[in-house]
Amino acid sequence: MSTMGPTVTEVADLATMPTVLGGLFVEQAHHPHVRMRERSLTRSDWLPEPDGILVAELAADELPDRTGEVEQRLRDDGIAKVRLDRLLTNDELVTFGRRLGTVMVHETSPKLQHQVDDGLVFNLRRERTDVTSDYALALISSNELTLHAEVCVRPVQRQPRYIALHCVEPSPPDTGGQTVFVPMTAVHDRLTRTQAEMLQHAHFSQFPESPPFLSWRGGRPVFSFRDFGDDLLWWRYVGPRGSLTAGELNETLVRLLESMYDPDLMTGVSWRRAELLVWDNWRFFHGRTRIQETDTEARHFKNIKIN
Numbered sequence: 659m660s661t662m663g664p665t666v667t668e669v670a671d672l673a674t675m676p677t678v679l680g681g682l683f684v685e686q687a688h689h690p691h692v693r694m695r696e697r698s699l700t701r702s703d704w705l706p707e708p709d710g711i712l713v714a715e716l717a718a719d720e721l722p723d724r725t726g727e728v729e730q731r732l733r734d735d736g737i738a739k740v741r742l743d744r745l746l747t748n749d750e751l752v753t754f755g756r757r758l759g760t761v762m763v764h765e766t767s768p769k770l771q772h773q774v775d776d777g778l779v780f781n782l783r784r785e786r787t788d789v790t791s792d793y794a795l796a797l798i799s800s801n802e803l804t805l806h807a808e809v810c811v812r813p814v815q816r817q818p819r820y821i822a823l824h825c826v827e828p829s830p831p832d833t834g835g836q837t838v839f840v841p842m843t844a845v846h847d848r849l850t851r852t853q854a855e856m857l858q859h860a861h862f863s864q865f866p867e868s869p870p871f872l873s874w875r876g877g878r879p880v881f882s883f884r885d886f887g888d889d890l891l892w893w894r895y896v897g898p899r900g901s902l903t904a905g906e907l908n909e910t911l912v913r914l915l916e917s918m919y920d921p922d923l924m925t926g927v928s929w930r931r932a933e934l935l936v937w938d939n940w941r942f943f944h945g946r947t948r949i950q951e952t953d954t955e956a957r958h959f960k961n962i963k964i965n
């Protein structure tokens with residue numbers, strides 16, 4: 659078993675804590691991130707990859723003996739890719755994941771249950787060419803996916819630490835459909851100390867067990883946050899109030915979103931068939947650019963979550 663398992667962070671149950679301040683964030687057209695998001699997530703050309711992301715080109719049969727190199731790169735950089743000479747079977751993919759931790763049962767919407775193999779491997783396959791307003795179906799439609807930490811509304815213990823994506827069939831280059839990444843440390847660095855402290859006491863109020871939007875784990879800032887787009891984001895603040903107002907918290911969320919969509923921070927993966935990517939969900943926000951290609955519905959990735 660790997661030594662890279664998550665550090666369990668103590669997060670008090672929000673339901674037992676007094677709400678000091680509550681509020682609602684509704685994005686406005688004039689918020690800077692709205693245009694920045696539109697520009698970055700609807701582009702068809704692919705962004706460059708994060709520096710040094712490729713660990714090795716391997717025969718798939720070599721992967722079990724070389725997984726330690728992937729672990730090391732994950733530890734150093736939080737993201738690692740290997741290029742394989744063939745596709746992994748589901749069993750091989752799960753075995754790889756088990757070297758990094760526990761492969762999680764894939765909880766998903768009933769609408770997507772048919773995409774899950776053996777409870778563990780999710781087939782991220784485009785089934786629809788439209789752009790839908792249905793949150794669950796967006797994954798298998800052409801939608802861009804706004805930046806998020808995976809299942810950030812759940813308690814830390816039920817969030818994946820690592821996510822692996824195995825490319826069965828990529829979108830053709832420069833036709834959108836690119837997985838994109840933004841490092842959380844750099845987002846944190848764009849906040850003032852006061853803003854960061856505020857986010858350490860703010861939670862999604864509809865999810866009483868959700869961690870604070872920002873916490874420190876292993877000496878690094880970790881966001882449990884996602885961009886709700888134009889959906890309503892209800893929040894609760896449970897820290898020392900001082901003179902804090904709901905307006906100030908909302909202004910901090912605008913700043914957080916603006917930082918997340920800073921074009922200087924975003925990188926993407928130039929997918930090729932049979933590549934395997936793993937990243938640390940505590941170190942990167944991720945998302946997807948809109949799929950522009952319409953001729954085929956072949957785009958297909960396999961996905962496992964590890965904690």
Ligand SMILES: [Fe+2]
Pocket residue numbers: 806807808944
């Ligand atoms: Fe995701």
